Amino acid sequence: MSFYALILRITLPESGSRGTYTLSKDNPLYEVSLMQGDKTLKTLSSESTGGGDFVFDELEPGTYKIVVTARQQDGTFLARNSAEVEVTAGETQNCPITLILAGNKGKVFSSNYYVLREPSGSSSSAEFFDNISSSTTISSMNPDDAFEDIDGNKYYININDVSNPSTGLAFDIFKNNTDTSDYTITIDGASKKFADSLYYDPVNNSLWIGAMSSSNEYFFAKDINKLEYNETFSNKIEIPTYYPGEITAFAASGTELYIAYTNNGTSYLQRAKIEGQNDSFTITTIGNPQSTQDMGVDGQITDIVIHYDGYVYVLVSQNGEKYVTDAYLTNESTNTLYSRGAILRLYSTSNGFKVSAKTGWTESARTIYTKGTAPTNLINSSTTNKTAIEFLKNFKSGVSLYIPNYSQRNSHFYGPRRFVAIKPKELTIADSGANLMLPDYDKQKTGGFFKHNRIINVDLYKFAIDSNSVVDLNSISFVAASINTTIGFSTDSYTGAKEEDE
Numbered sequence: 462m463s464f465y466a467l468i469l470r471i472t473l474p475e476s477g478s479r480g481t482y483t484l485s486k487d488n489p490l491y492e493v494s495l496m497q498g499d500k501t502l503k504t505l506s507s508e509s510t511g512g513g514d515f516v517f518d519e520l521e522p523g524t525y526k527i528v529v530t531a532r533q534q535d536g537t538f539l540a541r542n543s544a545e546v547e548v549t550a551g552e553t554q555n556c557p558i559t560l561i562l563a564g565n566k567g568k569v570f571s572s573n574y575y576v577l578r579e580p581s582g583s584s585s586s587a588e589f590f591d592n593i594s595s596s597t598t599i600s601s602m603n604p605d606d607a608f609e610d611i612d613g614n615k616y617y618i619n620i621n622d623v624s625n626p627s628t629g630l631a632f633d634i635f636k637n638n639t640d641t642s643d644y645t646i647t648i649d650g651a652s653k654k655f656a657d658s659l660y661y662d663p664v665n666n667s668l669w670i671g672a673m674s675s676s677n678e679y680f681f682a683k684d685i686n687k688l689e690y691n692e693t694f695s696n697k698i699e700i701p702t703y704y705p706g707e708i709t710a711f712a713a714s715g716t717e718l719y720i721a722y723t724n725n726g727t728s729y730l731q732r733a734k735i736e737g738q739n740d741s742f743t744i745t746t747i748g749n750p751q752s753t754q755d756m757g758v759d760g761q762i763t764d765i766v767i768h769y770d771g772y773v774y775v776l777v778s779q780n781g782e783k784y785v786t787d788a789y790l791t792n793e794s795t796n797t798l799y800s801r802g803a804i805l806r807l808y809s810t811s812n813g814f815k816v817s818a819k820t821g822w823t824e825s826a827r828t829i830y831t832k833g834t835a836p837t838n839l840i841n842s843s844t845t846n847k848t849a850i851e852f853l854k855n856f857k858s859g860v861s862l863y864i865p866n867y868s869q870r871n872s873h874f875y876g877p878r879r880f881v882a883i884k885p886k887e888l889t890i891a892d893s894g895a896n897l898m899l900p901d902y903d904k905q906k907t908g909g910f911f912k913h914n915r916i917i918n919v920d921l922y923k924f925a926i927d928s929n930s931v932v933d934l935n936s937i938s939f940v941a942a943s944i945n946t947t948i949g950f951s952t953d954s955y956t957g958a959k960e961e962d963e
Contacts, residue, residue, distance in 0.1 A: 484521045488822035489531045489539055491515075496526040499815070520869065522550050529558050529665060536922030537886040538563060538770035569769045570663035572609045574882045589615055593881075593916050598936040606659040608668060616668055616686060618659060621645055629693065630654070630672050632683060647693040648672045648680050655708045657764065657879070661686075664715040679708055683742070710776075717809070718934035721762035721775070726784065728753045728761040732814050748813025753777050756816050758803050761786075764879045766888065770921065773814065773870035778802040779863070779875040780894050780942070789897060789944045790911070793855040797826070799828055800864040800894035802874035804919055818924050821874040826861040829963055833902030842952045852906070856899055864896050866962045878939045887918045887927070893939035898958040900948070909949035909958040914938050 491507040493515045502525075505515050517525075524547050533538040540560035548554050563569060573589045588599045589609065607617045614637055616954040621631035630651040633642035651672035660669045668686035673679045706723035713719075718733040729750040736743050753759050760779025767773050781787045789798055803822035807814045835850045865873035875894025882889035893914045900908040914937055916929035949957030 462530050463827060483720075484854045488534055490534060492530045492532075493526045496528060497523065503552040513959070520548050523549050524548075527556055527558065528558060528875065531560050532922060535886065541771050563769050563771075569885055570611050570661075570883060571885055573613075573615075593932055593934075594774055595933055595935050597934060605842040606654070606657055608661040610668065611663045611666060614686070616659070618670065620654060632658075632670060633674075635690075636686075638793070644688055645691045646670070646682065646688065647691075648682060649693060650674050650678065651680055653962075655711070656959075660712050661715045662715070662767075663769070667713070669711075669713050671708065673708065677706075681711075683713070683745070708740075710765045711763055712765035712767045712773070717767055717773075719765050719767065719773055719775075721765060722750075723761065728777070730756070730762055730765075732809065748810075751813070756805055756948055757819060758805065758822055760799070760802065763802075763877060766880050766883055768883070768888075768921070769807070769885070771801050772817070773809070774880075774888060775805040775807060776890065777805065777879065778874075778878060778894075780876040780940070787940050787942045789895060789942070790852075790856075791945045792858075793852060795856075795860065797861045798864065798897060800862075800875045800896065801957065802892070802894070804874075804877060804888070804890065806924060815901040820919065820925050821872070821877070823863055823865050823869070823873050826863050826961075827866065828859040828861050829856075829897065829899050830859045830909075831856045831899045831901075832905075833888055833900070835900070837903050838953065839955055845947050846950055846952065849950070850900075852946045853900055853948070860897075860899070862897065864894070867896065867960050870913070870963050871931050872926055873914075874917070874926075876940070877917075881916060886922060887920055887930075889930075890919060891915075891939050892917050893942070895942045895944075896960060897944075897948075898960065898963065901958070905955045906958040907948065907955050909945045909960060911960045912938070912942050 492504060493506075493944065494504045495502045495517050503517060505517075509516070524545060526545050528541070528543045533539060540563055542560050544556055544558050545779050546554055550882055557648055573591060574749075589607070590597060591761045609615050609617065617635040618632045619635070619642075621633050628707055629647045629649040630653065631645050631647040633645050635641070636643045648670070652675045654670045658671050662669065662683075663665070666686070667683045669681060669683045670685050671679065671681050706725070708720060708722045709728065710721040711719065713735065716735045718735050720731045720733060722729055722731070729752050731750040732747045733747045734747055736745065740832065756777075758777045760777050763778045764776040765773065779801055781789060781800075782795060782798060783792055785791050801823040803819045806814050806818045808817050831853050840847050840850050842929045865875065873895070874890075874892050877890045877892050879891045880888055881891050896911045896912060898909045898911075900906060914934045916930075916932045916934065918927040919925065920927050951957055
């Protein structure tokens with residue numbers, strides 16, 4: 462059998478740069494993958510300073526796909542391109558590929574930090590920060606949603622108090638402050654917002670807003686950041702497929718749209734194509750929706766980002782009990798608890814999308830037990846303690862936890878809720894959940910329930926949680942996690958457990 466070679470030459474041309482974050486093409490790093498179909502046969506990397514030749518030899522005749530990715534020395538994405546090449550018998554093939562800097566002439570989106578805390582009734586609170594520390598707090602401002610554009614303008618929305626659900630839902634739009642609204646938009650037929658109704662598309666510099674009717678019709682309006690006056694969207698765009706659940710997140714970029722929704726307790730993701738301009742644009746679905754189980758995880762999709770590096774990043778969170786979100790030990794028959802999540806990296810295909818990687822996910826369960834026997838003096842120390850001790854006896858046979866061990870806390874999620882910053886080389890995520898330790902009366906420990914609210918960076922080059930980036934927040938709670946018993950109480954010589962691996 463004869464084998465042949467393919468030589469690849471890469472060019473990264475000069476390009477102007479301006480704006481929020483400027484890409485630099487000095488001394489780029491290249492990664493080159495040789496593929497057939499969806500299978501990667503070989504990957505070569507280079508730490509050369511500039512373009513170079515990459516040689517794949519011992520190839521059989523056939524059609525191959527070459528995917529080239531360029532990054533800055535610090536790992537920041539620069540460009541990606543691909544080409545198909547036919548390797549024929551008796552010849553060495555040359556495949557030149559030109560890479561164009563991502564963004565608008567090297568200008569790419571890089572946001573500040575946006576923090577959203579747990580809702581209070583139908584309202585939530587949010588604020589932007591240049592940086593975040595453990596002592597960061599949120600002021601009394603109460604926008605329903607917020608987003609930042611590529612020029613650093615910050616947009617907030619509030620549902621207008623005079624909205625008439627029978628005619629439409631009105632949103633007050635605030636730009637760079639929350640004192641006086643700049644204008645109000647109304648979406649005819651809508652009666653309530655999504656869990657997250659705003660998304661900013663940096664490719665088209667377009668702020669999107671979404672809402673739904675009481676009969677689960679879903680509508681989108683875009684370019685609301687380009688308005689200067691009140692407007693009613695009567696020709697709003699309806700998603701072409703009827704979904705019986707609620708939309709939990711969406712993302713738009715260029716002609717791409719991803720929509721996450723629930724159906725009978727299962728979370729799905731649908732890719733779609735955007736065509737047309739202004740109020741005349743249409744949305745056409747591409748391929749079939751995939752559930753979180755189809756994507757190799759479980760739980761609910763909580764946020765989506767279409768990044769300038771060409772990938773789609775999706776947060777998935779599973780918390781509490783199977784059918785009771787963010788509530789733990791709801792009854793004596795509880796046998797499994799969850800506080801886990803993942804970030805998925807997707808790429809588009811001709812018939813939808815595929816998952817290329819995931820990180821932060823707790824794959825398997827561990828089991829914890831109520832150990833030992835509570836002495837009479839502890840049982841009788843109070844009515845509350847007695848009730849709790851009787852309840853916790855039910856778990857001597859064990860409870861399965863799909864929750865990271867304490868030693869895994871800086872490499873796994875407890876429950877990612879939202880992207881709070883979008884950067885060229887990293888994504889910052891609000892992570893929230895809880896860990897549980899049952900009583901060990903032989904060690905005079907009464908157990909503990911440990912809530913976690915923190916900010917985490919994911920390095921997009923390594924696609925891993927940056928363990929040095931984790932910031933535990935003391936004054937901000939993203940969700941109201943609860944436990945249906947008293948645990949971790951102290952009395953006499955008994956104390957609550959310290960969170961640690963068991």
